[in-house]
Amino acid sequence: MTLIEQLTVLLGAGAVLTAEDDVAGFTEDWRGRYRGPAACVVMPSSTAQVAAVVRLCVEHGVPVLPQGGNTSLCGGAVPGTDGVAPVIVNLARMRRVRTVDAANNSIEVEAGCVLAAVQEAAAAQGRLYPISLGAEGSCQIGGTIATNAGGTGVLRYGNTRDNVLGLEVVLPDGTVWDGLYTLRKNNTGLDLKHLFIGAEGTMGIVTAATLKLHPLPTSHAIAWVAPRSPAAALQLLGLFQSACGASLSAFEMIDANQLRIVTEQLPSRRNPLSALHPWHVLIELSDTGAEDALQTILEQVLTQAAEQDLLLDGVLATSGAQRAAMWEIRHSVSEANKKAGVGLTTDSAVPVSSVPAFIDRATAAVHAIVPGLPIVIVAHLGDGNVHFIPFFTYAEWEAVADPEAMAQRIRHSVNDVAHSLHGTFSAEHGVGRTLLNEMAHYKSPVELGLMRRMKQAIDPQNLFNPGRLVPDAPSAPAH
Template identity: 50%
Template sequence: MSTEQLLASLRQCVGQAHVMTAAADIEPYVQDWRGRYRGEVLAVVSPASTQEVSAVVRACAAAGVKVLPQGGHTGLVGGATPVNAQRAEGSAPVIVSLRRMNRVREIDTVGNTLIADAGCILENLQQVAADHGRLYGVTFGAQGSCQIGGNVSTNAGGTGVLKYGNTREQVLGLEVVLPDGRIWEGLRTLRKDNAGYALKHLFIGAEGTLGIVTGVALRLHPRPAVSAAAWLSFDSVEDALAALVALQGQAGERITAYELLNRAQLQTVVAHYDDVRIPTDPDAPYAVLLELSDTYARADLNGLLEDVLSGLAEAGRLRDAAIAANEAQRAAFWFIRHGISEANRAAGMGLSTDVAVPIKVLPAFIDKATRAVLARWPELSIILVAHMGDGNVHFIPRFSFEDWARIRHLPDIADTVRAVVHDEAVALGGTFSAEHGVGYVLKGELERLRPPLELELMRRLRQAIDPAASMNPGKLL
């Protein structure tokens, strides 16, 4: 089948207006949002239903053309971008964008479940849940543009993992178009189902390499009736960890978020946003955004915070603290946290890492990784933001734009810097990818840092489901 014949077939599947080939039209789809990775594609196709996705995949399979599933395109490792697709994997792929599949199919407030198309924006699903007195527990900075299918395919985490868990823990069932175009209808909302292998888990975190997630059945939670937020300052990571342990002993599952940021990260946000002010001592080495929530409307969360924080201050573990007096102050705290990505993008060339280590060794990891990086590249600044309650650290060595322009020609400089950080994490029992995935950027690290048997099992699994290696070419494996 020629390219023109394939394009004609795709137009029959989804309609003329929903097959784009003009350079200006496809530009947003072929380059990642930070402008670091891009590649070539034959077309961008936007189906409106699972049946149309199936038809598109069948047409591409018949033509021997690979398929690149794409959600909100907010990732950081090139997982949804056609990076070097032609050179690495043969002919350019067809992007299948799920943006038109944005329907909430069902919400059940008795069973606390929601079924939605994979192209639904995360923030929209959160609002639908809230409108029904419920909460969807996964939240992070890109929630206004990322899609739930992409969240599933990357097993997205975010700031609520400590209380609610990551995306894998929210998924009850999936609908998936397989590489041959068949549809696996697994949209069950059961909490218990031990009838054989749990197939949904094959596709969660698979980054679109085993099929295209088209529908998702999700767990919902009771919507909190009260919440409390505090901004804490610490002299060390050890003190911040001690505070977390103390809070867990008294607040337990009321802890919704515990986000650690270092001074360099805070200074970056303040420099980018004119109206941002740090709520406590801006010169403190570390700060934590803490949030508590409870479904009991009369719960005195501010009183609980005051009790715990007073004890920490008396023990010399707490440098300073500010408790949000109202919703506007709470929102201002969260604006600092969620403003990080845009501020970092404007400030320099950050080589973001996404490691996780056992929580008890977080201080050791941050110290060892900082020393290891600065010993080789003393001109770097270290930007740090961590989901401290689950051990996930975004450790970001950052070059100034001037320094990066001077050294960017060096072979594999970015990979080398990241590898130094990854080695420190793995040596402490951690992983090089906690929530961002592997994508294109970290394929070499997967090969380098995971045991040969794990890699063999992954390859055998992919071969069994996608023997033609037609899905998301050049990614993961």
């Protein structure tokens, strides 16, 4: 029997997609930038089925491509155009919330659960699953684990990695590792889950996870302020961290260009302040106590900041509607930018203390390539994560002779600046296929060598999402 026949016997015809129309949604990424052929798409319903699928693929020597909600920004979850066409293992049918243990602040879910469904199951028990990002209505929890997703809650709660207690993984040899621990402390050997978190499907298929929950914050206070400069914004961050500790839950900065694009492209969004200042910061405090107390601290710290001359202007949200409107601006940046033109998004992180230097130097580096090019900036400032976006109108972009080369050159110049400040070229989006060159360029041979040794130890046949995450070793020079 062929592999597809065997898969059909195993899963039933409805769970093995081969017709071009049926697989089209799985073989192309959501932004339409990448596509490649697949042997088929399978939709298993259980961990045992995933394991059986993997064993068949191994027998046939066919690559396996784990896929969640297909919301990757780096082309990590759709097939390439070279090599053997993979079997795409889509986890959408494995979407059960297995258990919520409120007293233990933990939840066990299958990998195909949509992130928002996990948040809802937690909230139903008065708990918070704190990972929150634009794609939360469609990305799957397995994908967020495979990519160590970040988002707007990292400042307080950490990345996805920090919120995973345990995993169930089908390994590349088809065995199942049941590592579904729900413990806060467990010092019994290597903490194996970290081999799979952020591995982008190269080390096996995550089929289920146990996750940390937190008390659900019941009160919020939000302000929208205009700091004098990124350096002033950093001083403001320091004041909030000293005064509020862990109740500081967001500190998001955008520049004037970004705010202008949002308000122009989406007219229902309005600048909360009366002038378009150069920098804007959304500050959120969240806690489980009384709302008045948060509002008071927020006012106190902003008064202190004004006394230190850090602010040009600022306003506190006084209603839920105002709070929502402020967050809506922040959440609209991708949609607005897509309407406005071509943004060469980057995803740098640097030490928080180096953000002002990064912005200055990256701007200079880009302007050395295209003088005066507008820069759009969206920063998770509290994490040192800056989406620094050199921005072209569609008309300008069409006039560029070699757009691919221009995009690479500009992005690389930004990544160079981040690297020189001990930063990184991928803070939260991952590597996928887009950033393999940067991996080869910036990572030390020792570090790449360690990653290759791990891959070789877990997937010696190199069948799991081959050619992603870690670039192949340079070939030995010919004799």
